[in-house]
Amino acid sequence: MGISRRATAHWEGDLKTGKGQLSTPQSGLLDNTRYAFSSRFGDEKGTNPEELIAAAHAGCFTMALSAKLTEAGFPPEALDTEAQVDLSMEGGPQLSQITLKVKAKVPGIEAEKFRAIADDAKQNCPVSKALSAVPVALEAELL
Structure with missing residues (x-):
């Protein structure tokens, strides 16, 4: 269930x-x-669907990354993710790009290994899968 x-x-x-x-x-x-x-x-106070999608994607990706790092033997000390969802008006409103920017403090991991695990989390978190029609870019930085 x-x-x-x-x-x-x-x-x-x-x-x-x-x-x-x-x-x-x-x-x-x-x-x-x-x-x-x-x-x-516009810029009036209130939320919007794109902001909520960004929050959902940032949260989902960050949890997936934490799980995958831990499974690989590198439990993170801290992960901070920003998700930016771009809405294009060309040809009618549509989500045109999502950018995930993660800064991570992960003891003992090499940058190449971290990047591979972050890419896997980006591809396989449930929100990424649900939004698979939208290109997703990833910027992953070890602190």
Whole structure:
């Protein structure tokens, strides 16, 4: 049996002047969090789908990398990942690129081995697999 997670979205109005709320009822972390056209395509306060995808991808990749490093005998001291999700408007809105930037403190590992493990985590974390239609770049740095 698998694990299921849920989120809800509510929207009122047309695309450009409407507004919505996102919620995660299981965790309660997002509770009627505001999102709108202006928070997606402008700089108004609120979240947007791309930011949430970036957060999910950063979290998933980082957990996968931690697991793979530990399995290889190199438990990390610290992993810090930034995910950037780019939305292109060419030919209609679409995710055009994701960039994962990880800085890692991993005692005893060589850079080449670290890079290979990071590449494997990038390819095989569940969010990467779900987003396989979008090119994903990886910048991996040992501290």
